[in-house]
Amino acid sequence: MSFLAASRLGASRRAFTPLVAGFHTSAPAKLATPAPDAPPAPKPKLLKTFQIYRWNPDKPQEKPFLQKFEVDLNACGPMVLDAIIKIKNEIDPTLTFRRSCREGICGSCSMNINGGNTLACLSRIDRDPSKVTKIYPLPHTYVVKDLVPDLTQFYKQYKSIEPFLKQKTPAPERENLQSIADRKKLDGLYECILCACCSTSCPSYWWNSDKYLGPAVLMQAYRWMIDSRDHFGAERREALQDPFSVYRCHTIMNCARTCPKGLNPGLAIAEIKKDMALDG
Numbered sequence: 001m002s003f004l005a006a007s008r009l010g011a012s013r014r015a016f017t018p019l020v021a022g023f024h025t026s027a028p029a030k031l032a033t034p035a036p037d038a039p040p041a042p043k044p045k046l047l048k049t050f051q052i053y054r055w056n057p058d059k060p061q062e063k064p065f066l067q068k069f070e071v072d073l074n075a076c077g078p079m080v081l082d083a084i085i086k087i088k089n090e091i092d093p094t095l096t097f098r099r100s101c102r103e104g105i106c107g108s109c110s111m112n113i114n115g116g117n118t119l120a121c122l123s124r125i126d127r128d129p130s131k132v133t134k135i136y137p138l139p140h141t142y143v144v145k146d147l148v149p150d151l152t153q154f155y156k157q158y159k160s161i162e163p164f165l166k167q168k169t170p171a172p173e174r175e176n177l178q179s180i181a182d183r184k185k186l187d188g189l190y191e192c193i194l195c196a197c198c199s200t201s202c203p204s205y206w207w208n209s210d211k212y213l214g215p216a217v218l219m220q221a222y223r224w225m226i227d228s229r230d231h232f233g234a235e236r237r238e239a240l241q242d243p244f245s246v247y248r249c250h251t252i253m254n255c256a257r258t259c260p261k262g263l264n265p266g267l268a269i270a271e272i273k274k275d276m277a278l279d280g
Helices: 003-025 080-090 152-160 180-184 203-208 214-225 233-238 254-258 265-279
Strands: 047-054 065-072 110-113 116-119 133-136 143-145
Touching: 047 080, 065 080, 080 133, 116 254, 152 214, 203 214, 214 233, 214 265, 233 265, 254 265
Parallel strands: 047 133
Antiparallel strands: 047 065, 110 116, 110 133
């Protein structure tokens, strides 16, 4: 290496070395770190008393009773179903009830809350701690356990109305179309979720549940009678021509008042009666 090249290389190294040394040895500037957010202050407990119907078929010698539970509403969701789930998860895992969708679609969590049949997932908790919330299974049904009603008869009656399209001509190869007007006739009927709140609030159904079909099933029957795609409307009405199936309805209208979906089974029953009268 020539003297000139060596001199240039040395100068380059001397020029570069302080930068490297400075980069590695200089003390890093300290950045101010923000103070961590203080955790939110815990909410004070807001204890609400729930009295829940209990009965265990494995202990038939014990009579049904109301069991008291206290739930902190500030650590619980807003709906009665939230409280029941919290009780089962954190207090008493033996508490038995039905639930599924938690948004008023499946009808599983129907029960009697403070004297009215409704869905626990749609029933908001009264946040007044001085008021006790009482929860029972649906009235006038056999109880499987705790808040679980036996709906065997209810679904047997639903099956009896043949809740599906029946046609006298071959089914179309593709869509089974209907007009907008005909489709609109089904509004207020097809939304029924078979929660049985209406039927178990009906005194006529309490007295004659073995023969009277009840508001929920009759509203479903009417839904198929007026469907423009169904060809057996007259036959469906003929099957109900007896003293009990329809005519035990006395228009008490508990069904419309209690329906958690805002439907009117009493109106559907009235339409069935009218159509049956016109059939002669």
